[in-house]
Amino acid sequence: MKYDFSTEISREGTSTIKYDKREVIFGDHNVLPMWVADMDIATPPFIIERLQNRLQHPILGYTLQDDEYNKAIAWWLEKRFGWTIETSWLSYCPGIVAGLNHAVQAYTNPSDKVLIQSPVYHPFFYAVRQNGRELLTNPLVLSNGKYQINFDDFEAKLKQGVKLFVLCSPHNPVGRVWTLSELTRMAELCLKYNVLIVSDEIHADLVLEPNKHLPLATLSPEIANNTITFGSASKTFNIAGLATAWIAISNSNLLKRYNLQAQRNGTWHGNIFGFEATKAAYTPEGEDWLEQLLAYLRENIRLVRDFLALQLPKVKLVEPEGTYLLWLDFREYNLSNDELKEILVKKAGIGFNAGEMFGDEGSGFQRMNIACPSQMVTFALNQLKDAFGDL
Ligand SMILES: Cc1ncc(COP(=O)(O)O)c(C=O)c1O
Numbered sequence: 001m002k003y004d005f006s007t008e009i010s011r012e013g014t015s016t017i018k019y020d021k022r023e024v025i026f027g028d029h030n031v032l033p034m035w036v037a038d039m040d041i042a043t044p045p046f047i048i049e050r051l052q053n054r055l056q057h058p059i060l061g062y063t064l065q066d067d068e069y070n071k072a073i074a075w076w077l078e079k080r081f082g083w084t085i086e087t088s089w090l091s092y093c094p095g096i097v098a099g100l101n102h103a104v105q106a107y108t109n110p111s112d113k114v115l116i117q118s119p120v121y122h123p124f125f126y127a128v129r130q131n132g133r134e135l136l137t138n139p140l141v142l143s144n145g146k147y148q149i150n151f152d153d154f155e156a157k158l159k160q161g162v163k164l165f166v167l168c169s170p171h172n173p174v175g176r177v178w179t180l181s182e183l184t185r186m187a188e189l190c191l192k193y194n195v196l197i198v199s200d201e202i203h204a205d206l207v208l209e210p211n212k213h214l215p216l217a218t219l220s221p222e223i224a225n226n227t228i229t230f231g232s233a234s235k236t237f238n239i240a241g242l243a244t245a246w247i248a249i250s251n252s253n254l255l256k257r258y259n260l261q262a263q264r265n266g267t268w269h270g271n272i273f274g275f276e277a278t279k280a281a282y283t284p285e286g287e288d289w290l291e292q293l294l295a296y297l298r299e300n301i302r303l304v305r306d307f308l309a310l311q312l313p314k315v316k317l318v319e320p321e322g323t324y325l326l327w328l329d330f331r332e333y334n335l336s337n338d339e340l341k342e343i344l345v346k347k348a349g350i351g352f353n354a355g356e357m358f359g360d361e362g363s364g365f366q367r368m369n370i371a372c373p374s375q376m377v378t379f380a381l382n383q384l385k386d387a388f389g390d391l
Contacts, residue, residue: 104133
């Protein structure tokens with residue numbers, strides 16, 4: 001392996017959310033943090049070098065989303081997913097969470113209904129509720145260890161007058177990589193009921209073989225015309241602190257409305273380092289690094305799978321198809337969420353994301369971030385065994 005993913009790097013003193021908010025979130029500064037979705041793995045050296053080069057220039061003024069940046073995104077989407085885009089479809093947002101809020105504001109009115117599929121990344125809930133829209137959920141159904149879409153419920157919800165559907169593809173936290181038939185069925189139902197789709201594809205690069213990510217907008221021209229896609233190099237290359245994401249919208253009317261809302265919110269111009277990092281990431285070198293990262297993540301997942309099966313069989317791993325976030329089912333212990341957290345924090349010394357933060361359906365589950373040196377994963381597993389082994 002050309003790149004080093006296994007050296008432990010101290011993040012203490014870097015004001016990083018994952019480490020420096022442990023006291024606030026877990027009431028204990030010493031838990032092993034396996035929560036927030038960034039990696040305890042170094043950002044690739046070619047990205048760091050690009051940023052260092054930019055810093056050779058002493059002025060850091062307002063910076064354009066330039067042609068090189070747009071072309072880097074277009075190149076990546078074509079190369080990785082066979083998605084041919086026009087660079088004129090692209091817009092900027094300071095992170096996808098900001099973009100989701102812009103989209104809810106741009107395409108719906110107060111009290112309009114917005115649909116999401118819970119359990120799901122918690123800011124989806126906030127983007128709807130905190131903008132005064134009505135939240136509808138289409139709960140995902142865990143059946144034989146795999147989450148499925150309840151299409152009858154999905155259609156019933158759309159029929160209630162939903163204006164916008166926010167899709168998480170691949171899905172955080174349940175790790176599904178939606179198939180062609182699932183995506184097509186959701187998208188066609190949305191067309192039938194005149195529901196616009198926002199597709200959050202931030203985890204698109206982090207897909208485990210043999211699964212394949214399909215950008216929703218590649219399914220058909222009609223679906224593309226009804227889809228707003230969000231993406232970013234942030235998760236893939238561990239640059240979330242640069243607060244830079246892209247939006248691709250081929251429907252020019254929808255793009256205009258999005259950009260107007262971003263202007264209203266004053267977020268239309270970007271981050272120098274986010275642009276520079278993305279240009280360095282979306283390259284053949286970036287692809288090579290990503291392939292090696294995926295191999296490393298797969299091995300970490302194997303560690304968890306094998307360990308749980310042999311040593312802690314009451315904790316069930318929901319087999320991930322994508323993302324580096326593992327969805328662990330602790331329901332066999334029959335513990336309340338508070339009891340579960342207490343054991344994890346106080347006995348195991350581990351900070352996972354509590355499942356219920358992703359919606360009521362997450363009760364009894366925990367989300368474990370395995371994007372870290374494998375010895376940290378092994379340490380966490382042994383701690384879990386010590387804490388839960390006799391229960
Ligand atoms: C589905 C999903 N969307 C968006 C984000 C965050 O995006 P950003 O940091 O660009 O706001 C995350 C981070 O975990 C995520 O999982």
